[in-house]
Amino acid sequence: MNTETPNFPLAFGLNTFGDVTADGEGRPISHAQTIRDLVGHGVAAEQAGLDFFGIGEHHTDDMPLSAADVVLSAIAARTERIHLGSAVTVLSSDDPVRVFQRYSTLNAVSDGRAEIILGRGSSIDSFPLFGYDLSDYEDLFEEKTNLFAHLREGGPVTWEGRTRAALRDQDVVPHLDAPLPTWIGVGGSPESVIRTAQYGFDLMFAVIGGPAARFAPYAELFHKALEQFGRHLRRIGLHSPGHVAATDEQARAEFWPHYRDMITKVSATRGFAIPTEASFQRELGPDGSLYVGSPETVATKIAANLRILGADRFDLKYGIPGMTDESLLTAIRLYGEEVVPRVRELLA
Amino acid sequence: MIATPRPRVAILGVGHVGSALARILLDAGYEVDVAASGDPQRIQLIASVVMPGARPRWAEEAVADADVVILAIPLHRFAGLDRSMLGGKIVVDSMNYWAPTDGVQPLFEDDELTSSEIVQRELAAARVVKTFNHIGYHEMEEDRRPAGDPDRRALGVASDDPDAAAVVASLIEDAGYDTVLAESLRDGVVFEPGGPVFGARLDAAAFRAAVAGELETAA
Numbered sequence: 001m002n003t004e005t006p007n008f009p010l011a012f013g014l015n016t017f018g019d020v021t022a023d024g025e026g027r028p029i030s031h032a033q034t035i036r037d038l039v040g041h042g043v044a045a046e047q048a049g050l051d052f053f054g055i056g057e058h059h060t061d062d063m064p065l066s067a068a069d070v071v072l073s074a075i076a077a078r079t080e081r082i083h084l085g086s087a088v089t090v091l092s093s094d095d096p097v098r099v100f101q102r103y104s105t106l107n108a109v110s111d112g113r114a115e116i117i118l119g120r121g122s123s124i125d126s127f128p129l130f131g132y133d134l135s136d137y138e139d140l141f142e143e144k145t146n147l148f149a150h151l152r153e154g155g156p157v158t159w160e161g162r163t164r165a166a167l168r169d170q171d172v173v174p175h176l177d178a179p180l181p182t183w184i185g186v187g188g189s190p191e192s193v194i195r196t197a198q199y200g201f202d203l204m205f206a207v208i209g210g211p212a213a214r215f216a217p218y219a220e221l222f223h224k225a226l227e228q229f230g231r232h233l234r235r236i237g238l239h240s241p242g243h244v245a246a247t248d249e250q251a252r253a254e255f256w257p258h259y260r261d262m263i264t265k266v267s268a269t270r271g272f273a274i275p276t277e278a279s280f281q282r283e284l285g286p287d288g289s290l291y292v293g294s295p296e297t298v299a300t301k302i303a304a305n306l307r308i309l310g311a312d313r314f315d316l317k318y319g320i321p322g323m324t325d326e327s328l329l330t331a332i333r334l335y336g337e338e339v340v341p342r343v344r345e346l347l348a
Numbered sequence: 349m350i351a352t353p354r355p356r357v358a359i360l361g362v363g364h365v366g367s368a369l370a371r372i373l374l375d376a377g378y379e380v381d382v383a384a385s386g387d388p389q390r391i392q393l394i395a396s397v398v399m400p401g402a403r404p405r406w407a408e409e410a411v412a413d414a415d416v417v418i419l420a421i422p423l424h425r426f427a428g429l430d431r432s433m434l435g436g437k438i439v440v441d442s443m444n445y446w447a448p449t450d451g452v453q454p455l456f457e458d459d460e461l462t463s464s465e466i467v468q469r470e471l472a473a474a475r476v477v478k479t480f481n482h483i484g485y486h487e488m489e490e491d492r493r494p495a496g497d498p499d500r501r502a503l504g505v506a507s508d509d510p511d512a513a514a515v516v517a518s519l520i521e522d523a524g525y526d527t528v529l530a531e532s533l534r535d536g537v538v539f540e541p542g543g544p545v546f547g548a549r550l551d552a553a554a555f556r557a558a559v560a561g562e563l564e565t566a567a
Contacts, residue, residue, distance in 0.1 A: 273547025
């Protein structure tokens with residue numbers, strides 16, 4: 001048995017995919033304004049007392065966040081305490097050397113506040129964009145994660161693989177004082193859990209449908225695998241979508257039509273089922289993955305699921321294309337100022 | 349009463365889908381072997397923690413001893429699968445061809461045949477049954493209900509071999525679902541992404557109605 005006691009402080013973050021919001025008349029705002037608003041969200045997140053603000057790489061008209069690290073750098077310049085990172089970086093279609101350089105630069109700019117969450121890419125737009133074949137995604141992720149793990153350790157890197165030019169005794173700059181906190185986002189593949197443990201990275205469960213409890217065996221798998229690989233205990237986080245407003249009714253009314261439209265749109269290209277009122281209700285409940293409601297409703301659900309998974313970090317993925325910026329800023333404030341203190345209280 | 353021996357199951361693939369299927373079949377009392385590519389040692393820990401009771405084995409050995417083999421691999425791995433070992437087996441095809449997500453695969457680019465018909469063509473000596481492709485892996489455990497429960501969800505089963513379809517249907521019913529049988533592998537087209545039952549939680553009557561409407565339109 002692993003005799004270490006998990007002793008990571010509870011931490012709470014926000015994740016965004018840079019969704020384009022709507023103006024007062026329901027029209028989408030510009031990409032440039034979306035990005036400027038996001039910088040404001042990062043600042044608001046720090047003001048609300050949150051620990052982490054993460055931006056997930058996307059390349060679509062309604063989520064134009066293709067260069068997350070640039071936006072994070074602007075947030076870094078206007079904040080002092082909050083950690084900043086990707087959520088996720090689609091490593092499969094990126095160059096691990098460039099990813100390392102961008103985030104070690106962010107780490108320098110922010111004075112040590114950069115984190116990185118690596119993903120294989122459930123969002124697939126980057127593959128054709130950068131000339132990768134989707135059917136290679138497993139091999140690409142496996143190999144690039146391996147290279148990234150080498151880079152993260154610091155020091156000259158020697159590496160050889162099939163997906164990128166080899167490196168021989170290569171110094172990669174800027175140097176770090178300590179390895180970047182690195183997570184792998186896992187959607188339910190046990191092999192990904194093992195890989196995360198193998199590299200000694202932190203594990204972020206991306207739960208975007210159904211009960212978080214079904215990931216409990218994966219938490220156990222992670223702990224056993226860390227032990228087998230002779231690694232120290234690592235953090236376990238939970239990422240799920242949601243929205244917070246003054247009341248349950250208001251939160252649901254602000255969220256549902258846009259959630260329905262977005263999933264319906266994605267279903268056309270991804271083969272998802274189109275959400276119904278009934279499926280929405282189910283996802284809102286204890287067996288679902290949505291955290292939509294008043295601060296008390298959302299806090300109760302977060303606390304329950306962190307406990308079930310033995311997780312010490314919760315990242316709320318906020319925002320859906322078509323919601324208003326005002327409602328998102330309110331959600332950020334309520335999440336930081338009311339939900340998080342309440343979760344801490346419930347778990348104390 | 350003489351009990352018919354239950355078929356032995358081999359699941360190829362221990363990802364999201366394979367591990368969820370292993371759990372529901374183990375719960376239903378089936379003997380389940382699991383295999384990934386290569387040495388079973390590599391999946392020992394996964395099997396022991398997330399599908400306790402499943403036996404990790406080399407794929408060829410698991411398949412040789414199995415009556416029913418479930419392909420729970422991403423479709424793009426199918427082309428690299430050793431097909432010779434599957435002759436004579438009931439092979440469950442839980443896969444989908446969805447080029448926008450999986451990339452274009454020349455083997456499955458076909459205007460005439462469904463992906464499962466292509467799987468059957470490639471595995472000529474096997475008895476292919478299409479099912480489990482239209483339920484999310486995360487719903488497989490959650491949506492199980494005992495027989496007779498008004499909320500029991502139905503899954504579609506399509507094959508050109510009625511006996512193979514019956515064996516697989518009985519396994520699905522033991523696992524906690526009603527079944528709706530399609531006449532042929534070709535009719536299984538209605539279970540595919542974009543179809544009326546893909547990802548939909550339907551009971552048997554609603555499933556039949558949805559599927560019937562679709563096949564009439566197509567006819």
